[in-house]
Amino acid sequence: xxxxxxxxxxxxxxxxxxxxxxxxxxxxxxxxxxxxxxxxxxxxxxxxxxxxxxxxxxxxxxxxxxxxxxxxxxxxxxxxxxxxxxxxxxxxxxxxxxxxxxxxxxxxxxxxxxxxxxxxxxxxxxxxxxxxxxxxxxxxxxxxxxxxxxxxxxxxxxxxxxxxxxxxxxxxxxxxxxxxxxxxxxxxxxxxxxxxxxxxxxxxxxxxxxxxxxxxxxxxxxxxxxxxxxxxxxxxxxxxxxxxxxxxxxxxxxxxxxxxxxxxxxxxxxxxxxxxxxxxxxxxxxxxxxxxxxxxxxxxxxxxxxxxxxxxxxxxxxxxxxxxxxxxxxxxxxxxxxxxxxxxxxxxxxxxxxxxxxxxxxxxxxxxxxxxxxxxxxxxxxxxxxxxxxxxxxxxxxxxxxxxxxxxxxxxxxxxxxxxxxxxxxxxxxxxxxxxxxxxxxxxxxxxxxxxxxxxxxxxxxxxxxxxxxxxxxxxxxxxxx
DNA sequence: AAAAAAC
Numbered sequence: 508x509x510x511x512x513x514x515x516x517x518x519x520x521x522x523x524x525x526x527x528x529x530x531x532x533x534x535x536x537x538x539x540x541x542x543x544x545x546x547x548x549x550x551x552x553x554x555x556x557x558x559x560x561x562x563x564x565x566x567x568x569x570x571x572x573x574x575x576x577x578x579x580x581x582x583x584x585x586x587x588x589x590x591x592x593x594x595x596x597x598x599x600x601x602x603x604x605x606x607x608x609x610x611x612x613x614x615x616x617x618x619x620x621x622x623x624x625x626x627x628x629x630x631x632x633x634x635x636x637x638x639x640x641x642x643x644x645x646x647x648x649x650x651x652x653x654x655x656x657x658x659x660x661x662x663x664x665x666x667x668x669x670x671x672x673x674x675x676x677x678x679x680x681x682x683x684x685x686x687x688x689x690x691x692x693x694x695x696x697x698x699x700x701x702x703x704x705x706x707x708x709x710x711x712x713x714x715x716x717x718x719x720x721x722x723x724x725x726x727x728x729x730x731x732x733x734x735x736x737x738x739x740x741x742x743x744x745x746x747x748x749x750x751x752x753x754x755x756x757x758x759x760x761x762x763x764x765x766x767x768x769x770x771x772x773x774x775x776x777x778x779x780x781x782x783x784x785x786x787x788x789x790x791x792x793x794x795x796x797x798x799x800x801x802x803x804x805x806x807x808x809x810x811x812x813x814x815x816x817x818x819x820x821x822x823x824x825x826x827x828x829x830x831x832x833x834x835x836x837x838x839x840x841x842x843x844x845x846x847x848x849x850x851x852x853x854x855x856x857x858x859x860x861x862x863x864x865x866x867x868x869x870x871x872x873x874x875x876x877x878x879x880x881x882x883x884x885x886x887x888x889x890x891x892x893x894x895x896x897x898x899x900x901x902x903x904x905x906x907x908x909x910x911x912x913x914x915x916x917x918x919x920x921x922x923x924x925x926x927x928x929x930x931x932x933x934x935x936x937x938x939x940x941x942x943x944x945x946x947x948x949x950x951x952x953x954x955x956x957x958x959x960x961x962x963x964x965x966x967x968x969x970x971x972x973x974x975x976x977x978x979x980x981x982x983x984x985x986x987x988x989x
Numbered sequence: 990a991a992a993a994a995a996c
Contacts, residue, residue, distance in 0.1 A: 595993065621994090622995055645995040645996090646995060647995095676992080676994075680994070787992085814992050814993075834991095
């Protein structure tokens with residue numbers, strides 16, 4: 508049963524803002540959470556990625572701020588009445604933008620504070636007075652200590668990506684922030700993933716909470732097609748290009764586990780002819796926001812990123828997510844692939860699994876409670892493999908064959924194994940993002956060696972089209988609010 | 990095995 512926003516007891520300005528955004532029907536988490544949040548009770552809410560958790564807490568929160576005036580505040584002052592905390596700066600920006608959209612026809616004011624940017628403009632906004640404050644923990648504490656933000660009249664606290672906010676890395680900051688808030692308040696926790704331990708911990712921050720679980724916690728969105736390919740490091744970049752071309756994909760997130768790896772991979776993919784931006788925590792905030800903007804505007808095809816981008820980012824129509832590295836935490840897998848298949852659209856998640864990653868894949872399998880089939884993705888050689896006796900690789904990054912050009916030295920290099928060079932047609936031409944009328948050429952998967960007995964790959968037929976490994980895309984559903 | 994969040 509779908510429910511329309513118009514059926515809700517929301518103030519006219521809020522309904523008008525929702526209508527402006529083109530939303531009509533609520534998602535299940537919205538339909539269930541909004542009436543409960545409207546009662547003012549504490550809530551712990553779990554729903555799959557991309558199903559509109561932000562609207563599920565923002566709309567009823569704004570409604571309550573409108574309906575219940577803060578009687579203890581002097582008319583001239585605008586005390587912070589609602590605080591929304593997030594684990595990354597980009598997410599804080601996004602949620603703040605969304606709240607501002609919902610509140611645009613009301614007199615409620617909101618702003619966002621986060622690190623990596625000048626304190627002054629944020630201070631000016633805070634001093635003007637805001638009812639709703641969106642923030643990342645570290646910078647908020649700075650503002651509290653500088654007396655720029657006074658939180659003793661906060662009535663509502665939201666921990667978005669609550670399980671992350673409650674993990675060991677954030678907990679000390681979070682506890683300090685909560686110590687500045689009144690004891691009597693409403694607390695709302697939302698996430699797509701909750702471990703049993705975090706749930707227990709979360710319970711200690713809530714009073715008589717209502718638990719809303721639209722899906723089993725940690726459940727992946729049904730709109731995302733999940734594929735796992737075994738691919739060694741040298742093959743991973745090519746695997747990405749093959750899948751992009753085969754599926755006619757225009758854009759994708761590419762997740763890696765480290766900041767250094769992120770920068771390196773972005774450079775490599777750029778050399779392969781892909782338009783790429785890198786997003787990780789060692790970049791300046793300016794660069795981070797620019798990278799995200801370049802991806803949103805379609806200026807770049809690939810966003811190579813660390814887990815800074817794993818959670819919450821809502822970019823419309825991202826068709827695919829690659830896990831170039833298998834994430835260390837299974838929960839992060841759920842969030843990473845949740846960047847695609849949002850709001851009912853279809854998405855593809857491809858995880859590239861090296862032989863040392865099998866343990867991590869097992870963890871993911873257990874968490875999402877879905878059987879994972881590891882498929883071989885073995886591509887034809889595009890360049891000679893192996894190394895010289897002196898350890899140099901037989902190929903160079905610029906694509907030139909390195910054989911026959913030994914570095915100076917009296918010992919003559921000999922090539923240990925000289926496999927045949929098979930050219931990969933995609934590798935020779937610059938990558939072009941697919942358009943409606945550029946049908947991708949097909950490419951064959953060629954097995955490199957006989958599969959080991961008893962391995963998963965033993966069941967795979969020797970030669971078949973890569974395209975045949977993929978099923979038809981899922982049709983799009985009607986849009987719902989995010 | 991890492992990343993994120995303050996200066």
